[in-house]
Amino acid sequence: MAPASPVFLPRGTVVLNQMIDYVKELYVKYGYDEVMTPQIFNTELWKRSGHYDNYRESMYFIDVDDREFGVKPMNCPAAAMVYLAESHSYRDLPMRLADFGRLHRNERSGVTQGLFRVRSMVQDDAHIFCTFDQIGTEIDSFLKMLSESCAVFGFDNYRFELSLRPEKRVGSNEMWDRAEAVLTEVMDGTGREYTVASGEGAFYGPKIDQFVPDALGREWQLGTVQLDFSLPERFDLEYTAEDGTRQRPVVIHRAMYGSLERFLGVLVEHLSGAFPLWLAPVQAVVVPIADRHNDFCHEVGTGLKEAGLRVEVNDSNDRMNAKIRQAQLQKVPYMLVVGDREVDAGSVAVRTRAGEDLGAKPVGDVVDMLLKQVADRS
Secondary structure, three states, X not given: OOOOOOOOOHHHHHHHHHHHHHHHHHHHHHOOEEOOOOOEEEHHHHHHHOHXXXXXXXXXXXXXXXXXXXXXXXXXXHHHHHHHOOOOEHHXXXXXXXXXXXXXXXXXXXXXXXXXXXXXXXXXXXXXXXXXXXXXXXXXXXXXXXXHHHHHHOOOOOEEEEEOOOOOOOOOHHHHHHHHHHHHHHHHHHXXXXXXXXXXXXXXXXXXXXXXXXXXXOEEEEEEEEEEOHHHHHOOOOEEOOOOOEEOOEEEEEEEEEXXXXXXXXHHHHHOOOOOOOOOOOOEEEEEOXXXXXXXXXXXXXXXXXXXXXXXXXXXXXOHHHHXXXXXXXXXXXXXXXXXXXXXHOEEEEEEOOOOEEEEEEHHHHHHHHHHHHHHOO
């Protein structure tokens, strides 16, 4: 019914929403403003942006009131329209606009693959409008944000690639010289090794891509930051400089996850499905040993849910060991077992998915322990 367009069930949706919430926290920390833009735009917008001429075969089009509209494959033109909605001076820059818009691309059936290459996707997309002199600071800030997120998700084996000017490009050689020098200086300042790909930059500017290997050693491009000299020209973007002249801003395209679907696919393989507590769709399962313990288990489950934790109570007729085994196979971080002693003491016996027995703990202490791990994203 919807080829190469993933359907996320409740647990998968929880994971995606947690990923989005985490990025939104970083947006506050790093000074981004979030916007929401339409899914479809009149074809005239895509002609102005260049997508109609260069990307039309990968787009979907519909007719509305005898006019042709294109479903957006990228957020860039929408960000330009947001910028154009008001006049700007140098005091307004940098302007960082983030958009979690859903995108649709008509990928060929032969190249679609699971979550890694899909036709319907969400990107943690953002566009930074800045002066040329602000490029280095903005890209350095983004790479710090990217490094911070990689540490949270447990990615340490990744590499960067700096792609330089292609043969067909926009902008002057002097502009490219300055832009490439800035990106090289930023990458040298990170202390990380990177490769240089001559001729592999976008026609609109040089870029830095992050490549992360999956469980089979295949590399996937996730994070990216790209300079764009074309979009400001096509949309006649301007700001008032300090000397009163009208100048073009530079546009920086950037994403940490890239496609959330692809990132999730790589992450599932990287973690073998064992998500950290903050990201796990079910953070704990309460396991009654016998039916007479069910009421207390539901009280415990309700208390943990009210504290903001994602908890299930397994009051099925299965034996206790089978319930624990089921939770371990589902990679649930914690199992909270309840028998007569736990009911009498108002406690739960805590076990981990790795098989570690942490012993009996008061319910309040367990809540505090789990909330601290969630807050620390440990």
